[in-house]
Amino acid sequence: MKVYLGKDRTRASQDVTATHATVRDLCRRIEGVGHKLYMDNFFSSLDLFDELMTKNITCCGTVRPNRKGLPDDFRRRQFRLKKGDIRVRVRQNLTALVWKDKRDVYMLTNMHSPPAEGSFCDEHGNAIKPAIVANYNKHMGYVDKADTMANIYSICGRTWKWTNKLFFHLLDLTILNSYILLSSCGAKLSHREFRLALVRNMLEHAGRAPPRPQRPRGRTPAVSSGSFRIEESKQEHWSTSSTSKLRCRVCSTPGKRRTVRIKCVKCDVGLCISGCFQDFHTKPTFR
Template sequence: MASSPLEDLDIFQLIHDSESECCTDNSESGVEESESEIDFDEDPSSSSATWGPPHQHGRRHVNNYSGGAVGLNTNEAPHVNKDSTPFCIFMLYFAGIIHLLVEETNRYYHQHVDRRQDGPSPRPDVTESEMFLFLGIIIQMGHDIRGRLKDYWSTLEQFATPFYSKTMKRDRFLHILRFLHFADNNTETDRNANSYDRLWKIRTIFDTLNDAHEKYYNPYEHLAIDKIIVKYKWRVVFRQYIPKKHKCFRIKIFKICDAAGYTYDMKVYLGKDRTCADQDVTETHATVRGLCRRIEGLGHKQYMDNFFSSPDLFDELMTKNITCCGTVRPNWKGLPDDFRRRQFQLKKGDIRVRVRQNLTALVWKDKRDVYILTNMHSPPAEGSFCDEHGNAMKPAIVANYNKHMGYLDKADRMANSYSICR
């Protein structure tokens, strides 16, 4: 059987912006660069002047959690119960997406197919049943990694797996793969417009899936925000090149996950964009604000690392009944002056604490200085805390942070079988 030029193509290559150029900026990301735009605040009358010792200012904010019972939202899925199959859950999230895939794939075929290259007569339209089978094969491929697509349909003894040929013929699979589409190409807007969406080809499906994440699931009280890096070798303008990283070419995705590893919301980083920020709000601040929009007023506890944490962000989220804890960069605007100037001469096990209303900033010396910002914990005691062996004793705030920041690692492990191409 003759091989197809599509056999070694990644699916995501078929939907990427073919006219876009690879990002050649050697910086880690425009988002991180935006953080450096916040100047060091030398004004003694700034908010950093209001920080003081914990015995003078500290008090803990107690938020009331009202997010509902964790797990499936039975109000939105009353027909799902303990006897339901995994396919029933799958249909909650993907029924509308399957319909859209079929519609746009058939549209693209009829708009652009060259009949002379595709055979003597038109192929039949893809049906929803076929699209389910197609996606089933894609999912199985994630558990059965092979070098080439044609190997899945090989009759050679070392490759033969009847599942693939019984589910769908290879030529039909490659036909669907060739014309798989997620949007009408005629709806593309001007690339030079400020409002141009670099993710427009999959925007509808991406937003539909995010909406389903919220609609059908109530997350745990504790959530974590972080960025994940997805290996990606094809050409899109928002791909980033990091020569010092193992995954040199990559796409950055911001995610919010709960203790079960459930992705509650996500956002693809599409390049530096100041439309969502202003002089007082960085892009990372605006990113967290957007990811938290679905949990406002519910009393969730949010954890993040120093890529996101800032006093202004924590203060804003508290007004929306969201308390936060995270590592923080000591030179951030709004932090205590002695933190930002790194004036402490700490020994191993030492803790220094400053508070401002509900906000607590602490630095703890272990192998290096660890800076934490929180408004969900009571201020710890200052002093030097080591065990009988001279090892630094970890503050409860640091232990709590470490416990809850692993949520995205769990989500990554569960998704690790599938590259972005699949």
């Protein structure tokens, strides 16, 4: 697969369109095996079909009538068809046809024999579907059905980030592919039942997981390298105002003289409230 990120001018050349180059690159690993490739009109072109045919890859798909190389009556839409009419143009092994049902359907193929021209309706007047159209609907229907099944229970919601949408889309496809593989083994289970069983199994597995350690809430407390004398003695050392002036025990140690009106209730010594109170109770120098 390749993620489409808009018009890719770097991959296109003068003779090859970007869609042509994309399909060619995606088919490199299946060259020469004999695969059959179905595509819609966004990718199909005569040049692409011819190139893949040389690599033993046959193609079938709807085509836009204005594609380069198609007959002029196709490109100009000159047909005035009634319901059930078929017009066919053949070039070597490549067949282009237009079939009228509710609207004109343009097809291009090199894996089918060209059908007969004419008007084909049943007894009720309904257009009979050509084998090429029926075969295309059958195989492209797998893609349409897969998209429908994946979107019914889509995990992805509306999001501004395309990467989130891509991730959940791939997860949806993974679950769908798992269901298809299980059904191919004979399991009688609906898509809805499969998804419910998947959710139950995931919840059961998550319930057996060991409990995660609970992260502490709030601000992490500051850790000091020294042991606090307050914690060691488990005494109540609180600051309070003094009725008389006291010399700060910490400031006076180096020979300074500083008077304060704050003291420790337990130690009964004068201390500056900014810094000195903590230093006196935590540093062994002042013990």
